[in-house]
Every structure is written in C-alpha cells, then in structure tokens.
Amino acid sequence: MEHHRIRRCTALLAACTILFAAVPMTGITADAANLISNSTFDSGTSGWSSYRQSGGNCTLSTDSGRLALTITDVGTLNYSVQFGYDVVPLYQNGVYHLQYDISSTVDRTVEGMIQQNGGTYQAYTWKSLSLTAEPQTVDYTFTMTAETDIMAKLVFNCGTQGTELPEHTIYLDNVSLELVDDSEVNYTELRAYEPPIVIDQVGYLPESEKIAVFRTVTDETEFSVHNAATDEVVYTGALYGERNNSSADEIDFYGDFSDVTEPGDYYITCGDLDDSYTFTIGDDVYDTLMDETVKMLYLQRCGCEVVDDTFGHVACHNTPAVIYGTTQTIDVSGGWHDAGDYGRYVVPGAKAVADLLYAYDTNPELFGDDTGIPESGNGVPDILDEVRYELEWMRKMQSENGGVYHKVTCANFPGYVMPEYETDQLIVTPVSSTATADFCASMAMAYEFYLDVDAAFAQECLAAAERAWGYLEENPNLVYTNPTDITTGDYGDYSDWDERYWAAAQMYRATGEETYLTALEGMRISSGLDWTTVGDYGNIALLTMDDIDTTLSVYEAAENALLRQADGFVTSTSTSAYGVAISKFNWGSNMTVANAGVILGLAYQLTGEAQYLNATQSNLHYLLGHNPNGVCFVTGFGTVSPQNPHHRPSMAKGTAMPGMLVGGVNSNLEDSAAKAYLAGMPEAKCYVDHSESYSTNEITIYWNSPLTYLLSLSETTPEESPATLDGDINGDGNIDLADLVMLQQYLLGNVSLTQVQGADLCANGTIDGLDLAMLRQMLAAQ
Numbered sequence: 001m002e003h004h005r006i007r008r009c010t011a012l013l014a015a016c017t018i019l020f021a022a023v024p025m026t027g028i029t030a031d032a033a034n035l036i037s038n039s040t041f042d043s044g045t046s047g048w049s050s051y052r053q054s055g056g057n058c059t060l061s062t063d064s065g066r067l068a069l070t071i072t073d074v075g076t077l078n079y080s081v082q083f084g085y086d087v088v089p090l091y092q093n094g095v096y097h098l099q100y101d102i103s104s105t106v107d108r109t110v111e112g113m114i115q116q117n118g119g120t121y122q123a124y125t126w127k128s129l130s131l132t133a134e135p136q137t138v139d140y141t142f143t144m145t146a147e148t149d150i151m152a153k154l155v156f157n158c159g160t161q162g163t164e165l166p167e168h169t170i171y172l173d174n175v176s177l178e179l180v181d182d183s184e185v186n187y188t189e190l191r192a193y194e195p196p197i198v199i200d201q202v203g204y205l206p207e208s209e210k211i212a213v214f215r216t217v218t219d220e221t222e223f224s225v226h227n228a229a230t231d232e233v234v235y236t237g238a239l240y241g242e243r244n245n246s247s248a249d250e251i252d253f254y255g256d257f258s259d260v261t262e263p264g265d266y267y268i269t270c271g272d273l274d275d276s277y278t279f280t281i282g283d284d285v286y287d288t289l290m291d292e293t294v295k296m297l298y299l300q301r302c303g304c305e306v307v308d309d310t311f312g313h314v315a316c317h318n319t320p321a322v323i324y325g326t327t328q329t330i331d332v333s334g335g336w337h338d339a340g341d342y343g344r345y346v347v348p349g350a351k352a353v354a355d356l357l358y359a360y361d362t363n364p365e366l367f368g369d370d371t372g373i374p375e376s377g378n379g380v381p382d383i384l385d386e387v388r389y390e391l392e393w394m395r396k397m398q399s400e401n402g403g404v405y406h407k408v409t410c411a412n413f414p415g416y417v418m419p420e421y422e423t424d425q426l427i428v429t430p431v432s433s434t435a436t437a438d439f440c441a442s443m444a445m446a447y448e449f450y451l452d453v454d455a456a457f458a459q460e461c462l463a464a465a466e467r468a469w470g471y472l473e474e475n476p477n478l479v480y481t482n483p484t485d486i487t488t489g490d491y492g493d494y495s496d497w498d499e500r501y502w503a504a505a506q507m508y509r510a511t512g513e514e515t516y517l518t519a520l521e522g523m524r525i526s527s528g529l530d531w532t533t534v535g536d537y538g539n540i541a542l543l544t545m546d547d548i549d550t551t552l553s554v555y556e557a558a559e560n561a562l563l564r565q566a567d568g569f570v571t572s573t574s575t576s577a578y579g580v581a582i583s584k585f586n587w588g589s590n591m592t593v594a595n596a597g598v599i600l601g602l603a604y605q606l607t608g609e610a611q612y613l614n615a616t617q618s619n620l621h622y623l624l625g626h627n628p629n630g631v632c633f634v635t636g637f638g639t640v641s642p643q644n645p646h647h648r649p650s651m652a653k654g655t656a657m658p659g660m661l662v663g664g665v666n667s668n669l670e671d672s673a674a675k676a677y678l679a680g681m682p683e684a685k686c687y688v689d690h691s692e693s694y695s696t697n698e699i700t701i702y703w704n705s706p707l708t709y710l711l712s713l714s715e716t717t718p719e720e721s722p723a724t725l726d727g728d729i730n731g732d733g734n735i736d737l738a739d740l741v742m743l744q745q746y747l748l749g750n751v752s753l754t755q756v757q758g759a760d761l762c763a764n765g766t767i768d769g770l771d772l773a774m775l776r777q778m779l780a781a782q
C-alpha cells in the first residue's frame, strides 16, 4: 500500500531531527522580557557561575547588590578565569539588545560575549572592554547571524590579557538581554517527534506479554498488527484502559497483542495515527543487543591498543600515576574508562563486575566466545575475558596495607578528545573503605568465577580479597570526597555498611568459612544495586549460592528483602502508564529501571511466578523504546536511538558508539542543554539527545552492565517452573478453578494468555475446547 509507506517515511524523518521551537511572538516587541532572570543581584549569585583552568583562580560572590568576581590569578589563557550566565536562547535573525554596568578595581581589559556553550565555543557577539574603577554602561544591539542556539552563554573572559595583574575585583550589575525584533525569525517545532504508537523497538520474545501504548487517539477503538514483509494484518485487537497520564501530560490507551507469537517483523496501525516503528518477534531478538552491550566494554578499555574501524586508538593513560599528596608514583594502567569521561573509579567498576558475572551465572549459554574481542576463540567466554580486564586493573589499585585507592583520574575532565589525547598527570586518590569493600567482594567473585579458567589467577584474587577484608577489620568508615583541587567524579557515599555487607556475603559464598557468616549475622540486612548502595549484591550472593542452607537466618532475611522489593516493583510496574517500576526520574534513571528489572528477574528465578517475569520484561521494554519519549535508549538499536551521547569517543568521531545505554530521563535539569531544551517538560519526558546533556545523555559502564544482567534474566526459564505446568493457565503455581475460568475466557476471546504452553493440555498445537475439557477432567480428579 503506497499510502501506508509514505506515512511511515514521514514519521521516520521527523524522528531523526530536532527542529526549533514555536514561541508565540511576532515583529518588533515594545516591552520585551529580560532573558536574564537574576540581573540586579539582590538575591545572590543564583544563575551565575565562575570557571577556572590553566592556573586561573577566582571566587564569585555579591557585594552591595553587585556581582563581584575576585581574581587572584589570571592564569595563562584568556579564558583561564571566566564568569557568566548559563542558558540564554538566541534565535537566528533575531535582534537583541544587551546592556550591563561593569567595572574593575584595577585597569584591565576583559572580553564580554555571548558564546556557544560547547562545540567550537563560537562567539555570537563579542566586545573587548577596557575597564576602570568607574562603572561603564555597555549598551548595544546585535543580530544573531548564526544558527539558532537556545542554550547560549553570556560569558566574560577574565583570564590573562598578556600582563601580570595584582589581585582585583570585577563588578557587574543591571544586566539585561532582550529580543527586540523577531520579525525575521523563523520559529519551528522544537520537540523531537513523539510516535503516537509506542512499542519496544527491538522487539519481543515469542511467548512474552506484548502491550503497545496509543496516544493522541481521537475516535479509534481498534488496532492492527501487520506483518512488515507483506503488510498483511495478522491480528486485530481493541484499545482499552484509557488513562490520564499526568507524568507525561497525555491520554494513553493500550493494546495487547501477546497472541502474536509467530517470529517475524511487524508494525502496528491504528486509524489515522502514524504507524508504529517496525519491531521483531523472535527467540533471538535480544542476541545482538546482548553481545554489543559487552563489546562496548572492549571499546572502553584503557591502557592498551583498541582495534576498531571507528573507535580504535593507541594505548592511553599509560604513564605512572602520582599518589595524591605524595611524590610516589605507581602503575595503575588498564581497566575500562568509566563513562563519557576517562576516569577509572573502583566503586562503579565493582558494580559493573558484579552485574556481568551474575549475568553470566544466570544464563551461561547466552555468552559466546566469538564477539570479536582479542580473546575471542580462546575457549573462555568473552564476558569472562572482558571482566578480567577490569579485575586486573582493580588489583593494581590495592595498596600494600590491603586498602584500595578510590580512583585514578587527572585533576579535571578533559576536552572532547579521544583518550590518548588526555595527557595530564594521572592522580590516584586516597583509600576509601567503600572502594576496599567493593574490591573485596569483586575479588571474592573473581576467585569463584575463574577457578576453572585459571586457578592461579583465582587464588591471587582470593588472597587480595582477604587482604582487603583484613584492612576493613582494622579501619572504620572511610568515606571518600574529592579534595578541592580534583573535580572529576566523586562516587562518594554516606556510609560503608552496605559495602561491608556485600563483602561479607561474597566472602562467605567464596570460602564457606564461618568467620564471614558470623560477620554477616552481626550486620543489618542491606539492599540496593546502585553504586552507592550495594546490599542486594550480598543478597544475590546468598540466594544464588550452591548448596546454601536455606534455613540460615541470613538467607531468609535476604529472600524476604528481595521478594518484598520485587512485590513493590510488580505493583509500581503494573500501575505505571508505561510499565516501568520507577516514578521519580533522577540522573541515571535508566540504571534504576534496569536494577528494578534485575530484582524482578531474581524473584522470578526464586518463585517461578509469571507476574515477576512479565514485570521484568516490561522494564526492559521501557528501556528499548516503550517510554513517553519513544526512544530506544541503547545507541545503535531500535529505530530511534541516541545519536549524540555525552561520550568523548563518540563526540570526537562524530558518530555514536553502538551498544551503550544512556542515563535517560532526569527531571532535575542538571546541565545547560537540559535546562534549555526541557524547561516546562512533563517529568517523564525530561530527556534530550544532545551531547552537552551529561545529566540525561551520558553513558557509563555501570548503566550498561545492569542491562546485560536484565537481558540475561529476561531470557531465563527456571527448569521446574510451576508456570509451565500443564493446566496452570494463570501461572500462579497451582492448577485450580481460576485456571479453568481463564481458559474459558480466552476461548471466548476476552483475555489474552501469556502461559500458552501450559494451556495446550492435549499438546496438539492449538488451544481449543479439547484442552478445556481436559482441564475440567483434571480438576474433577483432584
């Protein structure tokens, strides 16, 4: 159908472009609004900030209702000292009026400008200003000739202008920026395309529950699922469940197409709505995704040559690192770059290691030896080779007394360059007890998982774990915070008790020794799969430990803690408009979603109850496109995925590295791009595919790793699942009247079944009246 094709293309085109905003305004404005909200400094520095680098030093405050920047060192560059106001919108062809009063306690020049905040830092307007103690009023209009930039920055470069200067203060007051003529401005749509039919863009396992969201529905009542190869309708269903979804500010309807189980490619239509993106149903639908989430870690490797057509590079960060506060240097090369930056931090590294090893433990057959890393084909699953690369680095981070250094980075984040171009001095920061306990747990896991692969390595890891444990026994809570001269990631904490809990559980699992059990019994039960709260890794260690005595109080406490959380997530997932366990979206919300999916998947493993598996997969679907943004949050997968992640290799190469899960929705608007693009957005839609949006669009190793774990758990089927009992139609573990009613309702066309394998009682390939008769007989015989 030609008509159909055209509509689909338009939707796709729109989906790939961010266009510009409709602002209700025309022509010359008599009383235009001041685009600077804190312009007279009656209430402090709010909205204003300073910046220093390359030797520059300054402090920002207010003094008698003026902004005051006191400079103690002008540094070596013109922008070594800066102050400014973040996020002003400049529209192409708009005429702007800029005005402010400025002075300096010593005579000097500064540069006053509005510039791009990121990219090339081009100036849209620029003036050299000769300042004296006498305030001067700068007052002029300019036309924005460059492309519209809604996140520009008003900046004053106060670094060196060639001469030495004594300590001095620059004062600023009465700032105003107004758009005075927009008659030549061409306002268009700002928001990214939002598909009206929302699905998991990667796809579904054949037997999974499958639900689409429909929005902007007017009078449609039905939807159709089409085979994408033939356009033929394979299924028609009714919309149901109209709801007012305030978190996304929309009205949602639902369509259940779980009955479509035949492997293939499909799309969904509904009246005049744009067609859904194409998705796949199949047993192997997540296979490539799984491989790529792990392959991405190879591309994050530090300290070795990385071979790849696009992201390959020579060895980086191989110089000796200085131990903070000393002149001593050590070799801490190796490991994975943490995120969009090139820091290497023990605490989040340990979370990644735990997720990946437990992902492997859950479903070893999903992990091959042929994903294209240098170790492929060596007879060891690639995931174990990859994790070992991180573990080898972690071992270098252990000091002689058993304590573990918190992190290694340069003093500041680098520019948007490939890793080998970050060449500042590497600094190892002091030991923390959180890093030491996380290290202890990771090394205990390493002992267990590598014993069959390389016994000598495994023994060394256990010895390292024991030394870390010894250090923890001697040293109390040593929680890390950055020294003031280091500005890279903090990964701080409030306490280390959950890290100690995880270490004790993992040590008990690795060794079976009473000491660790006793230690564990003396601790409070703990939870969390974040980098800051890790107690559930301790719970997982116990709950999935071979031959553990399940009558142990610590086992029972772990089981209760896990199932209680899972029950909460079942409720929150099933009452959420998009089937996601969380309703508050913070930095890295996609990790929180994946973590919830992991807890649900473990509950399914423990109980075999279908409700847990459905909720596990529902949270996965959210990450892969079934969300109000209509974005598959993994680069390179689905129809619309992040093109501009905050990730230095992707930014340097101008193309997104595949297989990376971005942080996702964050309603706190914690970077300039988020502030500019997401102001006023409903909270569940606060995500922007912009490379400057590190608070919504960065990537990390420990956001990827719970996705790998979630994928592994999503594909699990417990061997003796009561859910697959013949006759257990509702999957609750019993065969009773409720199953009979459900099967009857199914045959009447009123409900869909997710446990069809249990419904085909006479095993003739279809579910029909014969099965109903047989179930009746079974119940009569009970």
Ligand code: 9MR
Residues within 6 Å of the ligand: 051, 079, 082, 117, 118, 120, 121, 415
């Ligand atoms: O604002 C600076 C601009 O004038 C320079 O051309 C640019 C060169 O890289 O650096 C800009 O400063 C940025 C710094 O490099 C990184 N952090 C944000 C700074 C912008 O405020």
Ligand code: 9MR
Residues within 6 Å of the ligand: 338, 339, 340, 341, 343, 488, 489, 490, 491, 587, 588, 694, 698, 699, 700
């Ligand atoms: O993942 C971290 C998130 O939970 C915090 O809210 C945020 C701000 O402190 O920092 C995140 O971690 C960043 C780290 O500090 C440096 N590397 C990139 C990480 C992801 O943005």
Ligand code: ZN
Residues within 6 Å of the ligand: 301, 302, 303, 316, 317, 337, 342, 419
């Ligand atoms: Zn590196």
